[in-house]
Amino acid sequence: MSPTATLRLPILWAASIRHLLRHPAQLILALLGLSVGVGTIIAVDIATASAGRAFQLSVQAVNGTATHEIVGGPRGVDEHVYVALRTAGERALHSGPHAALAPVVDGYVTIGERTMQLVGVDPIASAEIDTHRTDGRPPAGDSGRWFTEPGAAIMAEDTARQLGLAVNDRFEVDVGGTEHPAVLIGTLPGGQAGYDSLLLTDIAQAQEWLGTLGHLTRIDVRVPDGPAAATVIAELRARLPPGVRMEPAQGRARQSLDMTAAFTTNLQAMSMLALLVSTLLIYGAISFAVVQRRRIIGILRALGATRGNVFTLVLTEATILGLVGAGLGLVLGVLIGRGLVELVSRTINDLYFVVAVNETVLPRSSIVKALLAGFGTSLAGAWLPALEVAGSAPQLGLRRSVLEERAVALARKLLIASALFAVSSGAVAWLSGRSLFAGFAALFLLLMSSATLTPAVLRALARAAARVAAGVSPIARLVFGDVAASLSRTGVAVAALGMALSAMIGVSIMVESFRESLREWLERTMRADIYVTAPGPGTGRPERRIDPGLLQAILTTPGVVDYGMSRRVAMELSGGPVSLDAVELAKGGYANMVLTVGDPALAWPAFEGGDIVVSEPLAYRTRLGVGDRLTLPTDSGAHEFRIAGIYREYGNDRGTVLMSLPVYRRYWHDDSVTAIGLYVDRSHTVDQVMSSFRDVARGRQALFIRSNAELRELSMSIFERTFVITRVLYWLAAGVAAVGLVSALLAWELERAHEIAILRSLGLTPSGAAVLIEGQTGFMGLVALIASIPAGLLTAVLLIDVINRRAFGWRIDVHLAAAQFLNALLLAMAAAVVAGLYPSWRVARAPIAAEIREE
Numbered sequence: 001m002s003p004t005a006t007l008r009l010p011i012l013w014a015a016s017i018r019h020l021l022r023h024p025a026q027l028i029l030a031l032l033g034l035s036v037g038v039g040t041i042i043a044v045d046i047a048t049a050s051a052g053r054a055f056q057l058s059v060q061a062v063n064g065t066a067t068h069e070i071v072g073g074p075r076g077v078d079e080h081v082y083v084a085l086r087t088a089g090e091r092a093l094h095s096g097p098h099a100a101l102a103p104v105v106d107g108y109v110t111i112g113e114r115t116m117q118l119v120g121v122d123p124i125a126s127a128e129i130d131t132h133r134t135d136g137r138p139p140a141g142d143s144g145r146w147f148t149e150p151g152a153a154i155m156a157e158d159t160a161r162q163l164g165l166a167v168n169d170r171f172e173v174d175v176g177g178t179e180h181p182a183v184l185i186g187t188l189p190g191g192q193a194g195y196d197s198l199l200l201t202d203i204a205q206a207q208e209w210l211g212t213l214g215h216l217t218r219i220d221v222r223v224p225d226g227p228a229a230a231t232v233i234a235e236l237r238a239r240l241p242p243g244v245r246m247e248p249a250q251g252r253a254r255q256s257l258d259m260t261a262a263f264t265t266n267l268q269a270m271s272m273l274a275l276l277v278s279t280l281l282i283y284g285a286i287s288f289a290v291v292q293r294r295r296i297i298g299i300l301r302a303l304g305a306t307r308g309n310v311f312t313l314v315l316t317e318a319t320i321l322g323l324v325g326a327g328l329g330l331v332l333g334v335l336i337g338r339g340l341v342e343l344v345s346r347t348i349n350d351l352y353f354v355v356a357v358n359e360t361v362l363p364r365s366s367i368v369k370a371l372l373a374g375f376g377t378s379l380a381g382a383w384l385p386a387l388e389v390a391g392s393a394p395q396l397g398l399r400r401s402v403l404e405e406r407a408v409a410l411a412r413k414l415l416i417a418s419a420l421f422a423v424s425s426g427a428v429a430w431l432s433g434r435s436l437f438a439g440f441a442a443l444f445l446l447l448m449s450s451a452t453l454t455p456a457v458l459r460a461l462a463r464a465a466a467r468v469a470a471g472v473s474p475i476a477r478l479v480f481g482d483v484a485a486s487l488s489r490t491g492v493a494v495a496a497l498g499m500a501l502s503a504m505i506g507v508s509i510m511v512e513s514f515r516e517s518l519r520e521w522l523e524r525t526m527r528a529d530i531y532v533t534a535p536g537p538g539t540g541r542p543e544r545r546i547d548p549g550l551l552q553a554i555l556t557t558p559g560v561v562d563y564g565m566s567r568r569v570a571m572e573l574s575g576g577p578v579s580l581d582a583v584e585l586a587k588g589g590y591a592n593m594v595l596t597v598g599d600p601a602l603a604w605p606a607f608e609g610g611d612i613v614v615s616e617p618l619a620y621r622t623r624l625g626v627g628d629r630l631t632l633p634t635d636s637g638a639h640e641f642r643i644a645g646i647y648r649e650y651g652n653d654r655g656t657v658l659m660s661l662p663v664y665r666r667y668w669h670d671d672s673v674t675a676i677g678l679y680v681d682r683s684h685t686v687d688q689v690m691s692s693f694r695d696v697a698r699g700r701q702a703l704f705i706r707s708n709a710e711l712r713e714l715s716m717s718i719f720e721r722t723f724v725i726t727r728v729l730y731w732l733a734a735g736v737a738a739v740g741l742v743s744a745l746l747a748w749e750l751e752r753a754h755e756i757a758i759l760r761s762l763g764l765t766p767s768g769a770a771v772l773i774e775g776q777t778g779f780m781g782l783v784a785l786i787a788s789i790p791a792g793l794l795t796a797v798l799l800i801d802v803i804n805r806r807a808f809g810w811r812i813d814v815h816l817a818a819a820q821f822l823n824a825l826l827l828a829m830a831a832a833v834v835a836g837l838y839p840s841w842r843v844a845r846a847p848i849a850a851e852i853r854e855e
Helices: 003-022 024-063 079-091 123-129 143-148 157-162 203-210 228-239 251-259 261-292 294-302 307-351 364-391 400-431 436-470 474-484 487-525 548-555 600-609 616-622 661-668 686-697 708-751 753-761 766-808 819-845 848-853
Strands: 068-071 100-111 114-121 152-156 170-175 178-188 198-202 218-222 245-248 530-533 560-573 576-584 595-597 612-615 629-634 637-647 656-660 675-680 704-707
Touching (some): 024 307, 024 364, 024 708, 079 100, 079 218, 079 228, 100 123, 152 157, 157 178, 170 203, 198 203, 261 436, 307 364, 307 708, 400 487, 400 766, 436 474, 436 766, 474 766, 487 819, 530 686, 530 708, 548 560, 548 675, 548 686, 560 629, 560 661, 576 661, 600 612, 600 637, 600 656, 612 616, 616 637, 616 656, 629 661, 656 661, 675 686, 686 704, 704 708, 708 819, 753 766, 753 819, 766 819
Parallel strands (some): 114 198, 152 178, 576 656, 612 637
Antiparallel strands (some): 068 218, 100 114, 100 170, 152 198, 170 178, 560 576, 560 675, 595 637, 612 656, 629 637
């Protein structure tokens, strides 16, 4: 390397460092935007991984080393099946390989405000199968109490401490609204993953508490390794009675986690939106940093700096920016993730299964993802500016006009790119079948179409506004004309904000449309005056039943003129668990059940005769229609039920099977009732009858008793909780874009200090200068909003008709309201106004002579 060359790089690096130090606000804002984008992805990873890990540890703690499980219908497995299998196994003990068996009864109980999984085990059988590594037995010296003392239970040491319990303390467990006395006879040592949400007791005690006398939830099985395994499994299955089947132990856990796949995919896509906006932000920040240094870079190029030197300089700056942003994003993601864990676990509890998340998990892959996201985003954003500045001739780098001409030419080319993105988005959505990934790809292509269109829209509107303003005020013409002439500074920032606003509008329309569709559905289907339900965590849990004697007392309460009742259970199908609602409707109840497919005049008589009606999500997911048959596992074996109709439902994204209650009882021999809806005559008020219900239930069962209006309000509150996460994520993405706009416009306005000083020397007052600056930033915020509205509407269509349909199977009617656009307007204008505050304040106080001499 020549002596001259050895001097170039230190000069370049010195110029780079000096520029960054002179513009700390711009650097900080760029880092903030990137770190929020990276942090959002990490936070979603932490929340979903923590919930998934908690569930897996809980399953592992319960299943232990079991390889298979024997399960039955909603009521479980008759305990005589276990006795028969155990007897046959003991006979085969000395004749060859055999399976170890352990009976299990489980359900959910509530202790105070805490939900726990009750697990009834046989300590001896559990020790054989090694289900619980801590021996699955009471501590030494307490084995007698385990079998003899009523209510004996064991829990984790840390959990007992959190509940304020010590060994030998007595407490109450709530099962379906009925309290039962319990005593803590021992604790499991702390630090055992998965045990913090478990309450262990004897099989008989669990059966008594859960009301499942004579039945087991399942039988855990451990088959021997090696070639004998297949023979043992076949022999066991051959001994099982109809309605009982043997499945892999991890099958149900995997299916339960699979249920949340669409939910977590939606969260990850929303987090990727923030990173996509960050890419444009980095592009804008690097481009603007290059533009600000156009003179010094041109001079250095003229003095001998090579294209490679300049290219390396820009990419190195971006790399450092990306790595620092990734590190900050990782820290920010951990902080956000801790709050997001609660939101995600609460949504999973509301919609899927009960999970208790007591610690956050940061996957190692998330650390790598953070580094790659920060590094990749920075390089992607800096690549084009680096190529442009490296490819410029030295003398052209000194001319701002050349930069603006290139920006205008690029904006025209981006119009073509915008059209291509839009066409590609439509093609992907139309041709991709049911692929959820393709649906999100179509969404991001649409957002890119919006972003690439915005610079041309900004220039066109600014030039049009300048022509209109020319006849009003020279200052007004200058406000808009300078925006049109500064596309290299403002175009990318406005595009990033416009893209985020498009997503914001689209998500707002989707959420509001879902809310209104849900409200209309509730009003149409919930017609009873009062609803009474057996309380408790989990959907379709068999222990959630109304006491038969109490049920009869409620139905004969004065004021009740009609009623409908239902039994909800969870049904295990090949594609995962679904809810089965067995209903006996009140008079005229079928009129409230609107079928989206099928003739009501034919469907409901067939329903009474034994056919079923399925919800839209289940029909969509299983590709079943009217006239098709769905196989359900009954107590007497698998049975095919004909589908008579398809109805709209928003309560369950996995789908629901609707069946006549007498038909259900015929196939499953379950007389329990989960909920009832009651109609009140005009001589009584709803409050009076509800008070009578509470008097009847007092001391017997703490039922969930709500009026029609109260239950609707509760349903809507669960909906609001579900979409809190979505709102948090799109506000984070919008916040990244707002930071980008503030950063770019702040730097642009400060760069124009010399021009504004000249205007002030010609008579422009400080207040007039402030109006000029705020007028420009406000106009650009308004343009971002205008450009985002059409894309936002199309985004809503994609979210409603493509993504949500493919993810959950719901049909949602589009509802538009002014409030859906108001948040976008407020964000756009707030970011624009904030961007102009400091420049306006600085212009009003800066000495005119000093600003003019600056260049």
